[in-house]
Amino acid sequence: MVRATQVHKSFGRLDVLRGIDLVVNxxxxxxxxxxxxxxxxxxxxxxxxxxxxxGGELAVDGELVGYxxxxxxxxxxxxxxxxxxxxxIGMVFQRFNLFPHMSVLDNVMAGPVRVKRESSSTARDRxxxxxxxxxxxxxxxxxxxxxxxGQQQRVAIARAxxxxxxxxxxxxxxxxxxxxxxxDVLDVMRGLAEExxxxxxxxxxxxxxxxxxxxxVFMDGGVVVESGDPRAVLTAPQHxxxxxxxxxxx
Numbered sequence: 730m731v732r733a734t735q736v737h738k739s740f741g742r743l744d745v746l747r748g749i750d751l752v753v754n755x756x757x758x759x760x761x762x763x764x765x766x767x768x769x770x771x772x773x774x775x776x777x778x779x780x781x782x783x784g785g786e787l788a789v790d791g792e793l794v795g796y797x798x799x800x801x802x803x804x805x806x807x808x809x810x811x812x813x814x815x816x817x818i819g820m821v822f823q824r825f826n827l828f829p830h831m832s833v834l835d836n837v838m839a840g841p842v843r844v845k846r847e848s849s850s851t852a853r854d855r856x857x858x859x860x861x862x863x864x865x866x867x868x869x870x871x872x873x874x875x876x877x878x879g880q881q882q883r884v885a886i887a888r889a890x891x892x893x894x895x896x897x898x899x900x901x902x903x904x905x906x907x908x909x910x911x912x913d914v915l916d917v918m919r920g921l922a923e924e925x926x927x928x929x930x931x932x933x934x935x936x937x938x939x940x941x942x943x944x945x946v947f948m949d950g951g952v953v954v955e956s957g958d959p960r961a962v963l964t965a966p967q968h969x970x971x972x973x974x975x976x977x978x979x
Contacts, residue, residue, distance in 0.1 A: 730755045730790055730896055730927045731776060737784035738771055745771045747951035748785070753944075756925045760938035760959065763948035764974060769931045772948075773898050776929070777818040778811050789818065790895055816844050819889030820898040823905050825881040827873040827888070833860065834869040837888045845892065852891070859887040863917050879910030886917055897921065899930040935979060939963055947971045 731753035738746040746768045753759045761769045774780040775787060778795035787794045795811055796803040806814070827836050837856035841847040860866055863883040873881055882902055889897060899918065903911040915937050922928060922941045932938060938945050938959045945959035947968070955968045963979070966972045 730757070731929065732788045733772075733785070734787075735785035736772070736775060736782050736787055738768075738775060738780060738782050745951050746775070746782070749948075749951075749953060751946065751953065751956075753927060753929060755927055757943045758922045758928045758930065758941055759944045759946060760942040761929065761931045761946050761948060762933070762935070762938065762974075762978075763954075767948040768951040769948055770900050773820070773900050773929060773931055776896075776898060777815045777820060779820075781805075789814070812844070816840070816892050817894055818896045818898060819892060819894035821882070821885050821889055821900065821902050823901045825873070825878070825885045825905075827881055827884060829873050831872070832869065833865065833871050833873070833876070833884050836873070836884055837891050840888065840892045855891055856887070859890050860884070862890075862920075863887050864913065877910060878906045879913045882906065882910075882914045883917055886914070886921075890921075895927065897926055897928045899928065899932070901931050901933065903932070903934060933978065935963060947974065949974070 731751065733749050733751040736746050736749040749772055763769050771780060775782050776789065776794060781795060794814070796805055828839065831839065834853070834856055837859060838852040841852040841855065842849060857869065860869055863886055865880060865883055868876065868880065876884065903914050906914065915934060919941050942959040944956060945962045946956040947954045947962065949970055955962060955966060955971045962971065963975065966975055
């Protein structure tokens with residue numbers, strides 16, 4: 730579903746990604762861990778072309794992200810084409826990024842109606858089902874400022890799922906939540922994994938990575954330092970840098 734080959738990304742003189750090689754298979758849950766500044770979130774944003782890569786190749790479901798190939802050259806897609814591809818990739822951010830002036834129901838309906846040109850009735854039916862799925866059937870008329878952080882994040886997940894994505898990206902989805910609200914969000918993500926959704930999750934929740942993840946990748950300094958079965962990496966890391974990091978977070 731995702732193939733990264735020697736992906737590079739710089740901001741000015743700062744090399745943030747320095748040759749990332751990763752493969753994520755359909756239905757797989759890949760968890761990304763690492764210290765702040767290691768490039769995890771930047772890599773996630775490159776997958777849906779919110780950031781443009783400076784080198785290498787990044788493909789989702791067999792198609793290059795943001796580019797088309799003609800002979801030996803790559804050409805960047807037009808914005809409209811990029812948006813069409815991006816619609817197939819759901820993303821959930823640290824901050825919920827809900828539209829504050831819109832109800833919960835309208836937040837979840839917005840993408841399908843405005844981007845996919847679905848009818849309001851079709852989008853509404855799906856939105857109601859998704860809000861039931863994330864445990865918020867009673868909040869359809871509420872506004873974001875009337876919800877807890879955990880509830881807002883579950884709305885954000887429902888909003889991403891409303892686009893019927895083939896891939897879900899989660900950028901530290903619980904980091905802005907109070908501890909007692911984390912479990913509800915992780916339960917929703919656990920349910921998605923059980924249903925076979927392909928997911929890449931940047932997280933500090935090591936318990937979630939151990940229980941739900943199929944692959945755990947430790948990044949530092951813009952490179953993949955170590956990857957493997959989450960239980961093996963967490964209990965017996967092979968690289969000294971991984972050992973040092975885990976000794977501080979576990």
